Amino acid sequence: MEHTALVDVYDRLSSTSSNNEKRDVVAEAFAESDAHLWRLVVLVRGRLFPAHDRRELGVSSRLTLEAVLTATGAPEDEVRERWRQTGDLGDAAAWAVENGGQQTLFSETLTVGRVHDGLRELADFEGDGSQGRRVDALAGLVSVATPDEARYVVRTALGHMRVGVGEGTIRDAIAVAFLDGGDDAVSAVERAYQVTNDFAVVAETARDGGRDALAELDVELFRPIQSMLAEKAESLAEGLADAAADGRVRYEYKYDGIRIQVHVGGDDVRLFTRRLEDVTAQFPDVVRAMERGVTAENAIFDGELVGYTPETIAGDDRTPVVFQELSRRVKRESDVEATSREIPVVVHLFDCLYDGETLLDDPAAERYERLVAAFDSVEPEFDDGVAGLELATTATVSPDDPDPAAALYEEALERGHEGLMLKNPDATYQPGRRVGRLLKLKPTMEPLDVVVVRAKYSEGRRSELLGRLYLACYDAQSDELREVGRLSTGYTDDELRALTDRLESLATTRDGRLVEVDPEVVLEVEYEEIQSSTEYDSGYALRFPRFLGVREDLGPADADTLERVDSLFDAQ
Numbered sequence: 001m002e003h004t005a006l007v008d009v010y011d012r013l014s015s016t017s018s019n020n021e022k023r024d025v026v027a028e029a030f031a032e033s034d035a036h037l038w039r040l041v042v043l044v045r046g047r048l049f050p051a052h053d054r055r056e057l058g059v060s061s062r063l064t065l066e067a068v069l070t071a072t073g074a075p076e077d078e079v080r081e082r083w084r085q086t087g088d089l090g091d092a093a094a095w096a097v098e099n100g101g102q103q104t105l106f107s108e109t110l111t112v113g114r115v116h117d118g119l120r121e122l123a124d125f126e127g128d129g130s131q132g133r134r135v136d137a138l139a140g141l142v143s144v145a146t147p148d149e150a151r152y153v154v155r156t157a158l159g160h161m162r163v164g165v166g167e168g169t170i171r172d173a174i175a176v177a178f179l180d181g182g183d184d185a186v187s188a189v190e191r192a193y194q195v196t197n198d199f200a201v202v203a204e205t206a207r208d209g210g211r212d213a214l215a216e217l218d219v220e221l222f223r224p225i226q227s228m229l230a231e232k233a234e235s236l237a238e239g240l241a242d243a244a245a246d247g248r249v250r251y252e253y254k255y256d257g258i259r260i261q262v263h264v265g266g267d268d269v270r271l272f273t274r275r276l277e278d279v280t281a282q283f284p285d286v287v288r289a290m291e292r293g294v295t296a297e298n299a300i301f302d303g304e305l306v307g308y309t310p311e312t313i314a315g316d317d318r319t320p321v322v323f324q325e326l327s328r329r330v331k332r333e334s335d336v337e338a339t340s341r342e343i344p345v346v347v348h349l350f351d352c353l354y355d356g357e358t359l360l361d362d363p364a365a366e367r368y369e370r371l372v373a374a375f376d377s378v379e380p381e382f383d384d385g386v387a388g389l390e391l392a393t394t395a396t397v398s399p400d401d402p403d404p405a406a407a408l409y410e411e412a413l414e415r416g417h418e419g420l421m422l423k424n425p426d427a428t429y430q431p432g433r434r435v436g437r438l439l440k441l442k443p444t445m446e447p448l449d450v451v452v453v454r455a456k457y458s459e460g461r462r463s464e465l466l467g468r469l470y471l472a473c474y475d476a477q478s479d480e481l482r483e484v485g486r487l488s489t490g491y492t493d494d495e496l497r498a499l500t501d502r503l504e505s506l507a508t509t510r511d512g513r514l515v516e517v518d519p520e521v522v523l524e525v526e527y528e529e530i531q532s533s534t535e536y537d538s539g540y541a542l543r544f545p546r547f548l549g550v551r552e553d554l555g556p557a558d559a560d561t562l563e564r565v566d567s568l569f570d571a572q
């Protein structure tokens with residue numbers, strides 16, 4: 001398949017904002033795609049590796065710019081200017097190919113295979129000179145690209161396609177292309193994705209074997225499953241009532257650590273985060289604890305990995321370290337053993353998803369029994385580099401008698417944890433879903449300082465006021481602001497009037513009722529939680545943000561960073 005055909009798909013996707021049209025464009029491309037289907041699935045979203053694959057392209061915007069300049073011979077200041085104007089290095093690359101002065105080498109026609117494989121190869125370059133080789137390889141692709149192709153090659157390299165295709169679009173497109181496209185078909189595709197986390201596998205299975213084959217896609221050891229997510233309980237009483245089944249609720253400490261999915265198969269242990277990243281190499285102490293404690297031959301566990309201070313890890317009254325400290329262990333590539341002694345950990349297991357057979361459709365109470373049977377606790381042995389392994393602190397209560405749960409909530413907070421989880425004993429494990437059978441109770445989240453980058457006039461009573469503010473955090477790595485959501489509540493009319501005047505004075509461009517502004521105004525906002533999102537270029541969306549005040553003392557570079565949003569997201 002020629003790459004220009006894919007460029008045509010991208011262009012059609014960009015030219016519509018209708019989700020249904022996007023779905024149909026992608027479905028048509030999938031249906032016509034023959035042996036390239038899996039590559040196409042990957043390229044349409046611009047994600048070259050599944051989340052649990054540790055490989056990364058290792059391509060920064062600076063490296064990409066260098067490749068574009070090398071390939072096209074366009075003057076750097078002009079390409080930078082285009083980049084600044086459009087905010088998109090892909091558009092700047094298209095301009096550079098068109099105007100760069102270097103003849104495009106039409107001797108080679110780009111194919112989908114060449115673009116996909118050529119970009120994936122960038123991840124394999126290692127060691128000295130690897131950056132230079134990446135520049136050369138990327139320049140090689142750009143030098144044979146038409147302007148339109150260059151736009152998308154660059155966007156794919158950077159992982160921002162700007163065509164508005166999220167996971168939902170891919171899911172629905174697979175259902176339309178290879179099944180009947182109805183609600184049941186969408187659910188079948190979604191379920192298959194939640195257990196495999198790989199749309200390429202799902203699309204090929206749907207094409208080759210239809211719905212029956214999709215249903216057979218099941219949990220597989222060493223392929224992470226999406227974690228079941230929790231909803232917020234407004235109060236203990238409400239949470240207990242909502243999570244009850246037959247007058248019983250299980251409640252547990254909500255630990256302040258990292259969600260960890262543990263896969264054990266024979267002698268192998270692998271650890272995955274909630275974002276499905278493989279972090280086995282970072283936690284040799286946890287691997288040892290699993291080797292020591294797990295009695296089942298094969299198992300997949302769900303749990304929370306918590307860091308404690310070295311002084312307290314051995315006792316009964318452990319002090320957890322703050323999440324930022326623990327996340328140092330996740331990022332660590334070298335001196336892993338030494339860091340494991342600085343920040344020793346305990347894994348608190350709370351669920352079992354597989355013990356030789358899949359348990360996803362079993363009730364939580366049954367999974368819990370299987371969990372208890374599948375391992376023995378391990379005391380942390382700090383000197384020998386062995387992590388602790390134990391059950392999460394848990395009990396069962398009737399919602400009519402909430403006192404023991406209230407006591408455990410207080411105890412969890414006193415011990416430095418986050419609150420309580422409330423679990424419906426009948427609930428099946430719903431990967432990747434927030435279905436209200438798993439509830440969390442905790443005090444509200446820490447506020448964020450964010451920059452206003454765009455604003456829109458409200459409808460109705462406040463139609464004279466810029467009542468919808470697009471908020472961004474600061475990406476220190478690329479020195480760019482990245483949107484994290486839209487704010488429309490929490491201010492009084494007077495506050496909003498003052499903000500409107502201020503933002504109007506900063507306006508740069510206008511599109512109907514939408515105004516782009518110089519990013520000067522920093523706001524403090526609170527919110528219920530951070531969700532992952534394809535709508536904003538940070539990859540996150542603040543849920544229910546509320547205005548708390550203007551941070552006059554802060555400039556845009558002082559805003560909270562993407563890194564902090566990352567860690568708050570992980571810590572939820």
Ligand code: AMP
Nearest residue numbers: 229230252253254255259304392421572
């Ligand atoms: P959320 O991320 O909003 O779905 O909130 C649930 C998070 O709390 C999970 O992702 C876990 O990382 C964490 N957590 C801490 N303790 C527990 C527990 N006992 N059961 C389930 N999740 C827990």
